[in-house]
Amino acid sequence: MIAQQPPMGWNSWDCYGAAVTEAQVKQNADYMAAHLAPFGWEYVVVDIQWAQPTAINHRYEPFSDLCMDEYGRLIPAENRFPSAAGGKGFKPLADYIHGLGLKFGIHIMRGMPRMAAHRHLPILGGEYNCAEAANPHSVCAWNPDMYGLLCEKPAARAYYDSIFRLYAEWGVDFVKCDDIAREYPHCKLEIETISAACRSCGRDIVLSLSPGPAPLEQAEHLKKWANMWRITDDFWDDWKLLKGMFERAEKWCVHAGPGHWPDADMLPVGALRQCDNPKDWTRFTQAEQRTMMTLWCMMRSPLMIGGEMTKNDDFTLSLLTRGEVLQIQRSGRGAHPLRTTEEESVWVAGRKEDTGLYVALFNLSDRQRRVRVSFEDLEFRPRQARSLWTGETRRVPASAASLSAVLPAHDAAVYLLEG
């Protein structure tokens, strides 16, 4: 099964926007291999606009000339990805990353490049041309490059098959398909068509759908056709967005499971927005970052680091390598909130292989606060509690009726309780 566990990795968007280069990708892959791989991090994902030679930051350029092959398939811009020269596409970069023991991912937009349709380019296989597959009325609301496809037509299926065949040849392991996850109901068939192309391409490729929020009432469709999907609009280093994730996590938590993971989006930690300002740094406090990591792990969201990792400071590295916390994402089961108010939240999860509970306490208020959960509410009486961020284990006296922690504003604690 693909994505038996929620994927973990790095994505170039938060630090490089639409403008990441091969060198930057490689330096992050090197870092991951050296520092993070032992903790489960494995995907290195090149985000949007890799076919555009002129991209410089997070903005999109209307009517830019994109690199494509004779079949209307986008290929990497050689000025940004030199190893792609000579028609090699992303194969050399994928090989490099595979050589590090990691996996390689790319971003795509739903549809085909507009000029492929206007030029009536043939679709690989020769039976159809691009103008037959493209829907001139289906354009993305925020990106100017593509036309969506008329998926009830064989030409559209042929086009999607042709691009996934290319990705398989390149050695791609992960495709983040954009402009689609919140485009229900009109993109329902397009999701199915892309997923079918992905599954039949001859290589195991994780299919991730963006942007969010995907509609909750399509949960079963998403579980059937995708490996992960965004449950939120773009997530950035802003407490309001993080606090708001508790509500989304609550709605989606019952849908997390092997092969299909609700995705709370990238982790904006460390050095962000490097294309605009090399000194930029996450605006999240350390407390907020603990809260984020705790919630993402409890709800079993995929984890995709957003920062330029080579600039990680000690705190950031420690955040991403706290194995006992990451382990919740791997071994938890049936996670859900016990309660969430304006001031606090308590989440609980069972464990797949053992007895005992994971219990997370969140202080959502703007001042220090003691957050408490009773053993009655937990329906569990622990003998010991291990704090997974601090590593401290303490015995729970038989007289105790609750677990509690005094938490700074926006901070979290998470425990493994054992009987």
Next chain:
Amino acid sequence: MIAQQPPMGWNSWDCYGAAVTEAQVKQNADYMAAHLAPFGWEYVVVDIQWAQPTAINHRYEPFSDLCMDEYGRLIPAENRFPSAAGGKGFKPLADYIHGLGLKFGIHIMRGMPRMAAHRHLPILGGEYNCAEAANPHSVCAWNPDMYGLLCEKPAARAYYDSIFRLYAEWGVDFVKCDDIAREYPHCKLEIETISAACRSCGRDIVLSLSPGPAPLEQAEHLKKWANMWRITDDFWDDWKLLKGMFERAEKWCVHAGPGHWPDADMLPVGALRQCDNPKDWTRFTQAEQRTMMTLWCMMRSPLMIGGEMTKNDDFTLSLLTRGEVLQIQRSGRGAHPLRTTEEESVWVAGRKEDTGLYVALFNLSDRQRRVRVSFEDLEFRPRQARSLWTGETRRVPASAASLSAVLPAHDAAVYLLEG
């Protein structure tokens, strides 16, 4: 804690509508004590209109004269509840039921009898009168008896305190308050006022809110102020309603916990609608009844029998006394669907005290069907599986990759899987 476990009992509505008598209540209490109590069943609840001498079936009578005391508090109609004579109220009946080792519950409508306000009756305590507490614009959409109260006024709090004081004197253990659970947001304060009166009345009384559907976005408010609340409009013996419950159960399952239980409504089993036709019987097939019991237990809904129990046939009795199934409701944790489609549903729950899983397979289609769940999806590899409806245990061979069952239309199976 009140309602540490989801309440189990019997309610007079499905079989006697608005017209139940003391004799009928007693005969059902006797039956429960004799046949069901060992399995956890304990509440005996007199539903709506017990203060109306003229009630004859499920319909409500406009402008009927209700029995009330000098403080505008409804009291049992003596022609229907003879032991209430002499101002004794429900105390003799409650004593009788307590004498059987069971607990006693009543239904109330939000508000006060309209005539209590029109007559300007004093509220117990003497400080206020009923006309000060009542809101002449707040009337129930389906029942003609009451005015809602102006809960921002002390007179309203005094009235609600006065009725719960009476219920405590009577020995009431359970109050089902109606015309309120779906009346958000305008009844938010009324819920809080009723709950406060209930909690301060000097007796442990479970507070149950009706009718549904309560709004999901008020989950935390409901969890804070009520012990159970309806997640659905009236549930009857109709497959469409039962199938529809899967969606509601999915949304609400994360909110079930000690002291606060989403309520899927009464179990329309056995002899129903006796006030209309003594020969009437549930229209659910046996398969559908298994599906209902399985879902209610997996989601940890309260269980309230709706039929005239003394007429139970063997099947009905067996359904209500299948201890291993009822046990799911007591010992499950973190229940949620793995998937639900038009054709089938699979639910899974952890166990509070042990390893292992409860797994329920539902055939929602209209023909026989094999329903299957892979161990990969379960994230668990069992060594043995015990079928809780049949009591059969079988070893799971190491080569097996999934659990499955061939189920008749609308039927369910549920298993305890152990490693």
Next chain:
Amino acid sequence: MIAQQPPMGWNSWDCYGAAVTEAQVKQNADYMAAHLAPFGWEYVVVDIQWAQPTAINHRYEPFSDLCMDEYGRLIPAENRFPSAAGGKGFKPLADYIHGLGLKFGIHIMRGMPRMAAHRHLPILGGEYNCAEAANPHSVCAWNPDMYGLLCEKPAARAYYDSIFRLYAEWGVDFVKCDDIAREYPHCKLEIETISAACRSCGRDIVLSLSPGPAPLEQAEHLKKWANMWRITDDFWDDWKLLKGMFERAEKWCVHAGPGHWPDADMLPVGALRQCDNPKDWTRFTQAEQRTMMTLWCMMRSPLMIGGEMTKNDDFTLSLLTRGEVLQIQRSGRGAHPLRTTEEESVWVAGRKEDTGLYVALFNLSDRQRRVRVSFEDLEFRPRQARSLWTGETRRVPASAASLSAVLPAHDAAVYLLEG
């Protein structure tokens, strides 16, 4: 035909709220006969709560005891209307007003007094009782007295027939029925039932429906069943409300015609809110009052004076007796706006009997402004223009291309243009 012209009169609400007395009604009737009758003013209307002995201002009292006869029909409170003593009802007051050459009107609420239903009073004729006609779920959102009726039942028709028979006996010429005009669609049949009772009662009675806004899409239903209906919520002496009337007038103007008049509500001029403060006076500027009168006359709204008329100052009296302006309401045809912006509005109307045009210029801005309309836009080239507020006539030179006026903030001018 009843209400061949839009009704003109006085209504007690704006000055006396729910508490008007017979003496106050008479003094206003006397004033009208003496000063206003020659200009077309004729109706004297007693507004809401005349059956309540305890009414003191604009507020409603929950659960007050209303005066009613043995058939559940409200009758005047004798402490407020002494001439009603001895079961004479409003007959003596109606006689008095008729004696002045004027017409008499009353306000009613949709439905019957709640206590008439709770007491099971017989309906006149003896076939039905009030509890059969009343709908216990149909209560007004803002007044506590009544239950709406179940108009599909003969008992309801009998009740409405019984009250209109009483009004005919009293000599009522005008009934303002409240809690009904914006209660579509659930009150559609109730409107028809009341209208049928009114038309068959044996006396010509104008039927006016309140409160507004009535829904525009029910225009044909209103035209068929009522003589006038409110197009707005309560209108008071507030510029925002007056400015907002231009939009409502535009939507409704095509529906004004003999027997059916969209009603912009009472004219809050002169001494208002006398029950609260005998010194209170309209907050409208003189300019705003001209704008109001001009718009009401152009759109042919009914005109109901709201102030205590005996306190009229010279300006107020002049406003209400400007015959040439009032004449627009009588003799205009096909009135409609040429344009309405945030700053100004221009209305035009033909004349029923003659050539020529009425043209109104409104300054809706907050400062002095020249408002202009071209003869091209008017599709009319006048030889002379008579200003109907000032009485000044001027020749229009052949070289002129437009009509204009410099108007103070919120002021209006209106002209009769002749060729």
Next chain:
Amino acid sequence: MIAQQPPMGWNSWDCYGAAVTEAQVKQNADYMAAHLAPFGWEYVVVDIQWAQPTAINHRYEPFSDLCMDEYGRLIPAENRFPSAAGGKGFKPLADYIHGLGLKFGIHIMRGMPRMAAHRHLPILGGEYNCAEAANPHSVCAWNPDMYGLLCEKPAARAYYDSIFRLYAEWGVDFVKCDDIAREYPHCKLEIETISAACRSCGRDIVLSLSPGPAPLEQAEHLKKWANMWRITDDFWDDWKLLKGMFERAEKWCVHAGPGHWPDADMLPVGALRQCDNPKDWTRFTQAEQRTMMTLWCMMRSPLMIGGEMTKNDDFTLSLLTRGEVLQIQRSGRGAHPLRTTEEESVWVAGRKEDTGLYVALFNLSDRQRRVRVSFEDLEFRPRQARSLWTGETRRVPASAASLSAVLPAHDAAVYLLEG
């Protein structure tokens, strides 16, 4: 003033769809000059896709190659408009039509051809290029050719100025701009920009906006910026659509006036859909066509013939040349319905220069019916009535109280009443 009267003419859409040719335009122009011009018909309008060489019927072709000049301005396809050869554009055809004493109009889509943006063509004047003006996210929902423009940018204004300059050079008198009238609010600025370009181009050009329904709440904006705008989606020869027009006409009638005309769309009479089937003919009965012409004239809608006029039969020609009916559109004032029900409608209009009334009676039911209007409702007592379709004048006896006509299903009569 442009469009002092509602424009009258012919449009190629109903008979030739997207595929009309120069020869077809000329033959219709010849016919109009010979047969219709004396009755006020004057515009000859070439509808959509004149720049597309491959158009064959009413359908649009995705990614077709459109003819454009070096500034990204569409020019006529020479294979369909031979006189456009040598860069002459529509000038020769306009000259031809002007030579007949008629006026020439064209259809345009909001925006610019997509390929003009993708090719980065310069905008006339040299300061900007097309890619700067186009909005890659603004595409029509039903036509594949264009991008809308970013009208807050000078480049967009320069582009719209450049096309209207071309149209002025060609001698265009009428522009029907499509994909815009119902695109509020996002196209509000685009409407203003196009209108400004039209008004400053140096030639009087009527600006007509499509498709409908335009939103009623934008009436003042439309009146300010356009000469006519569609109040309905495409109108065809279908009774349901015609019956539905009465509601639209009622809402919009107060907004008709010199220079700004609510447009009920083309008249589908005579030979329609010739591109599909040269034998096709309107499905409207003669009665329905009278109803349509009567309503359009009463409400003063623009009149655009949709059929291939050279095939007109006697009836069709007589319909289009009934001068007394057409005269209503020219000389009526303040038209509005007196009432409209499921079965019938009565409209009335004053006369701009004279006393008297136009009164139209419509039978909207499916069987013969007498439609009647009382003189009380008309507020007018006529001495004589002239039937404008039949030309018959009759005296109205002093004893008569109403005007009526027995009308076949879906038929209409219209009268001039004089005192």
